[in-house]
Amino acid sequence: MPKVEYAGQIEVSPTAIASIANEAVLTCYGVVGTCAKDLAAGLANVLSPESKRGIDVRIEEGHITVDVYVVVEYGTRIAAVARSVMNVVKYSIERAVSVQVAEVNVHIRGLRVSSID
Amino acid sequence: MAHKKEASPPKNPTANGIDGQEFKHLVKAGLAWLRRHQATINALNVYPVPDGDTGTNMVLTMQSAWEEIADSPERNIGLLAHKVAQGALMGARGNSGVILSQIWRGFARSLDQKPVYHAADLAAAFDEAADTAYQGVTKPVEGTILTVARAVADAAARAVKDTSDLTRVQEHVVFAAHEAVALTPSLLPVLAEAGVVDAGGQGLLVLLEGMLHSMRGEMIADDAELAEVGDLVASAFGPGQAGYGYDVQFLLRGEGLDIDAIRATIAEMGECPLVVGDADVVKVHVHVPDPGVPISYGAGLGSLQDVVVEDMEAQTRDFLAKPGSTPAADEDRKIDVVAVVMGEGLTLLFESLGVGAIVQGGQTMNPSTQDLLDAVESLPASSVILLPNNKNVVLAAQQARDHSQKDVAVVPTRSIPEGIAALLALNRQADLDMNVKAMKRAVKDVETGKVTFATRSAKINDVEVTGGQLIGLHGDELKVSGESPGEVVRNLLKEIGTEDREIVTLYYGDQVTEAEANALAQALSHEWPDLEMEVVFGGQPNYHYFVSVE
Numbered sequence: 001m002p003k004v005e006y007a008g009q010i011e012v013s014p015t016a017i018a019s020i021a022n023e024a025v026l027t028c029y030g031v032v033g034t035c036a037k038d039l040a041a042g043l044a045n046v047l048s049p050e051s052k053r054g055i056d057v058r059i060e061e062g063h064i065t066v067d068v069y070v071v072v073e074y075g076t077r078i079a080a081v082a083r084s085v086m087n088v089v090k091y092s093i094e095r096a097v098s099v100q101v102a103e104v105n106v107h108i109r110g111l112r113v114s115s116i117d
Numbered sequence: 118m119a120h121k122k123e124a125s126p127p128k129n130p131t132a133n134g135i136d137g138q139e140f141k142h143l144v145k146a147g148l149a150w151l152r153r154h155q156a157t158i159n160a161l162n163v164y165p166v167p168d169g170d171t172g173t174n175m176v177l178t179m180q181s182a183w184e185e186i187a188d189s190p191e192r193n194i195g196l197l198a199h200k201v202a203q204g205a206l207m208g209a210r211g212n213s214g215v216i217l218s219q220i221w222r223g224f225a226r227s228l229d230q231k232p233v234y235h236a237a238d239l240a241a242a243f244d245e246a247a248d249t250a251y252q253g254v255t256k257p258v259e260g261t262i263l264t265v266a267r268a269v270a271d272a273a274a275r276a277v278k279d280t281s282d283l284t285r286v287q288e289h290v291v292f293a294a295h296e297a298v299a300l301t302p303s304l305l306p307v308l309a310e311a312g313v314v315d316a317g318g319q320g321l322l323v324l325l326e327g328m329l330h331s332m333r334g335e336m337i338a339d340d341a342e343l344a345e346v347g348d349l350v351a352s353a354f355g356p357g358q359a360g361y362g363y364d365v366q367f368l369l370r371g372e373g374l375d376i377d378a379i380r381a382t383i384a385e386m387g388e389c390p391l392v393v394g395d396a397d398v399v400k401v402h403v404h405v406p407d408p409g410v411p412i413s414y415g416a417g418l419g420s421l422q423d424v425v426v427e428d429m430e431a432q433t434r435d436f437l438a439k440p441g442s443t444p445a446a447d448e449d450r451k452i453d454v455v456a457v458v459m460g461e462g463l464t465l466l467f468e469s470l471g472v473g474a475i476v477q478g479g480q481t482m483n484p485s486t487q488d489l490l491d492a493v494e495s496l497p498a499s500s501v502i503l504l505p506n507n508k509n510v511v512l513a514a515q516q517a518r519d520h521s522q523k524d525v526a527v528v529p530t531r532s533i534p535e536g537i538a539a540l541l542a543l544n545r546q547a548d549l550d551m552n553v554k555a556m557k558r559a560v561k562d563v564e565t566g567k568v569t570f571a572t573r574s575a576k577i578n579d580v581e582v583t584g585g586q587l588i589g590l591h592g593d594e595l596k597v598s599g600e601s602p603g604e605v606v607r608n609l610l611k612e613i614g615t616e617d618r619e620i621v622t623l624y625y626g627d628q629v630t631e632a633e634a635n636a637l638a639q640a641l642s643h644e645w646p647d648l649e650m651e652v653v654f655g656g657q658p659n660y661h662y663f664v665s666v667e
Binding site: 027031075087091092 | 165166167168206207209210211212214215216218219222252253254255256257258
């Protein structure tokens with residue numbers, strides 16, 4: 001998004017912001033992967049930590065809106081995990097680019113069952 | 118127990134293992150200890166988001182775990198641990214709370230259906246706990262509670278090779294947690310920048326430490342109701358007594374060291390003593406007012422290594438003074454609430470409903486303007502709503518509003534039920550004015566009754582009472598009297614009127630037992646079958662019941 005400086009401007013692309021968000025999301029406890037917005041891409045892609053396809057960044061009139069599509073560990077409290085994702089995404093983007101994040105929407109696209117109690 | 122040395126504690130009280138009922142004490146002590154350190158842990162919170170709520174989140178998570186088992190008669194440790202895990206899961210708050218619930222989940226899974234746990238079972242449970250915790254994240258970050266959980270598991274595995282005494286194992290575990298927490302800044306740069314250790318790791322340490330206290334038979338007063346939000350240093354480091362100012366650790370090398378004698382001597386010196394090792398090398402950790410005392414003692418026994426002395430109060434002051442560690446007012450906490458409450462149950466209730474700070478007080482103990490002001494200023498939020506919950510406190514609240522630098526509004530709640538109604542109307546996304554309006558509306562829908570003793574004989578509103586008799590107030594007006602609390606509640610309901618009302622909540626005070634309150638509620642629902650009766654522990658002094666009619 002354009003940010004006016006003395007001579008010229010700094011532009012941070014949505015892709016760059018998505019990278020920041022992606023990094024933050026993957027270190028967020030309870031999240032075991034991001035996944036494609038539409039599951040048509042197939043389950044093979046679901047657990048791919050390298051991809052940024054699970055992060056959707058839109059910049060409109062200087063406001064950043066982020067949609068995050070994640071897979072969460074089965075057995076965690078999903079609401080609490082989602083809340084953490086919102087906090088950490090908002091915080092890390094704002095810290096990195098000093099622009100307010102208006103919205104972070106978290107979409108839980110699946111649960112990973114790694115162990116049954 | 119089979120261990121060779123049996124000096125200072127004459128017998129090992131855990132020789133038969135720990136069962137479900139014994140474990141309940143440990144959980145309770147862990148929660149109490151965590152609660153006492155809540156404010157310090159909050160102040161440490163800089164990662165992943167510096168919102169200063171790690172301590173609160175961990176307390177709420179453990180509170181939920183405790184509530185799940187508080188009334189359970191379960192003796193089977195495996196089944197009880199599953200309940201703890203279930204409670205922690207249901208109450209998990211924040212990042213640290215979710216991780217903590219996973220730790221409990223692994224712990225419980227490992228104990229499965231065992232009737233009791235012994236040392237080896239405990240080590241296995243800690244191991245499974247750490248594994249489960251690591252499973253829950255794609256990229257585990259070291260220097261966090263995860264690191265500490267792993268260190269705890271490793272220490273337990275090592276300890277059970279030498280001893281089967283569960284208290285000793287727990288000592289090793291706590292010691293390892295201390296070391297792991299101290300290392301967190303070297304693993305996670307953001308902690309080093311802020312000059313803090315990891316808050317979640319510290320929380321886990323405190324929880325384990327509280328359990329150890331209980332295993333040693335040391336009581337921890339659950340001082341939830343006493344913890345003043347602003348009084349960080351005192352609540353964190355001087356539990357009850359002034360001057361436990363230094364955290365001292367060292368490694369003592371010698372020959373034929375008598376570890377039990379050393380442990381006993383160190384324990385005399387201060388708080389949180391930890392002494393582990395063997396005849397050749399002993400690790401010592403203790404909180405003392407004068408660091409010279411344990412160090413000279415150690416030097417008299419052998420050679421000292423790795424001596425660490427830290428001024429804990431200065432650390433706390435530093436945490437608070439550093440801009441990096443000041444909890445940032447995040448989106449959720451632009452608006453916060455200060456409430457005046459008395460009684461253990463009501464304090465917990467208000468906390469669970471999300472008030473930022475509680476000032477103790479009520480009818481017989483009105484808080485000062487300064488108390489209220491301090492509470493308002495202690496919150497990170499820029500806008501604060503004050504709920505006085507008593508008509509005698511409204512004025513002090515208004516004065517606090519006038520003196521505060523912040524945007525403060527007073528919603529003049531005159532009773533606990535009004536305060537609760539107001540709090541339920543809180544919307545953190547809305548601004549101060551909107552909230553005040555919504556809260557005032559909510560308060561109008563609630564009628565309050567109170568049951569207490571008459572302090573003197575009088576005739577008011579045609580009601581004649583003699584000193585010591587039970588009376589019922591509708592709002593603040595004396596309306597009815599009676600011989601038993603139940604009779605007064607009944608008369609109050611008639612006085613207040615139940616037309617178009619749906620819910621009656623009885624907040625019972627410290628003079629009433631849960632069974633009495635439940636029995637009353639049952640009797641009342643026979644008389645008023647259309648009303649829903651709820652019973653909530655208030656623990657307030659002086660008032661048998663607060664009655665809310667909605």
